[in-house]
Amino acid sequence: xxxxxxxxxxxxxxxGQEARLRCSPMKGHSHVYWYRQLPEExxxxxxxxxxxxxxxxxxxPKERFSAEFPKEGPSILRIQQVVRGxxxxxxxxxxxxGGGQETQYFGPGTRLLxx
Amino acid sequence: xxxxxxxxxxxxxxxxxxxxxxxxYTATGYPSLFWYVQYPGEGLQLLLxxxxxxxxxxxxxxxxxxxxxxxxxxxxKGSVQVSDSAVYFCALSGLGGxxxxxxxxxxxxTVNP
Numbered sequence: 001x002x003x004x005x006x007x008x009x010x011x012x013x014x015x016g017q018e019a020r021l022r023c024s025p026m027k028g029h030s031h032v033y034w035y036r037q038l039p040e041e042x043x044x045x046x047x048x049x050x051x052x053x054x055x056x057x058x059x060x061p062k063e064r065f066s067a068e069f070p071k072e073g074p075s076i077l078r079i080q081q082v083v084r085g086x087x088x089x090x091x092x093x094x095x096x097x098g099g100g101q102e103t104q105y106f107g108p109g110t111r112l113l114x115x
Numbered sequence: 116x117x118x119x120x121x122x123x124x125x126x127x128x129x130x131x132x133x134x135x136x137x138x139x140y141t142a143t144g145y146p147s148l149f150w151y152v153q154y155p156g157e158g159l160q161l162l163l164x165x166x167x168x169x170x171x172x173x174x175x176x177x178x179x180x181x182x183x184x185x186x187x188x189x190x191x192k193g194s195v196q197v198s199d200s201a202v203y204f205c206a207l208s209g210l211g212g213x214x215x216x217x218x219x220x221x222x223x224x225t226v227n228p
Binding site for chain 2: 004006031033035040041042043044045048055056058059091093095098099101102103104105106107108109
């Protein structure tokens with residue numbers, strides 16, 4: 001049973017370019033969460049999605065960031081016009097059901113470097 | 116707001132030493148509590164969890180007890196191994212119907228042979 005898959009594992013972008021991060025949840029999981037980890041810090045929640053719906057985006061920056069989880073295919077976190085401050089590790093997690101008691105299973109992360 | 120505070124690292128121990136990593140939380144309700152571990156270059160793995168007061172989570176020799184009266188969830192292990200070297204994160208979720216995890220800043224543990 002494959003775990004949560006993320007790609008690419010490493011992504012280098014120049015300022016002003018777009019970054020697209022992909023996340024395939026574990027089989028049977030329909031809930032996806034995105035977190036950002038800045039250097040030397042813990043993870044910060046960004047967005048929670050179910051298939052075709054954004055449930056909670058309270059942690060998403062208001063501009064340049066968007067997320068989707070289509071009916072078919074992986075979840076995508078999109079960052080437009082990247083800036084150096086976007087450099088971080090972005091982790092995706094999935095769970096079979098929603099609910100605060102559920103375990104979230106994490107992917108290996110995408111490490112974004114903005115030059 | 117809701118938050119998690121972990122003891123500052125890094126922590127360096129010799130093999131077979133006793134480990135305690137303190138974790139306290141601030142919350143307006145009764146969250147579920149988690150410990151996750153992150154090995155270098157990898158994502159987070161669930162180590163253990165507890166969903167209500169007085170529950171004890173345990174896994175791979177690690178334990179933590181959900182203490183409502185002290186709002187704490189300290190991680191302990193009786194005898195650490197070199198392979199336990201990693202960053203440990205305490206987290207909570209389930210407040211106000213929210214599924215999002217709120218993490219502490221992490222504690223880096225290094226175990227020397």
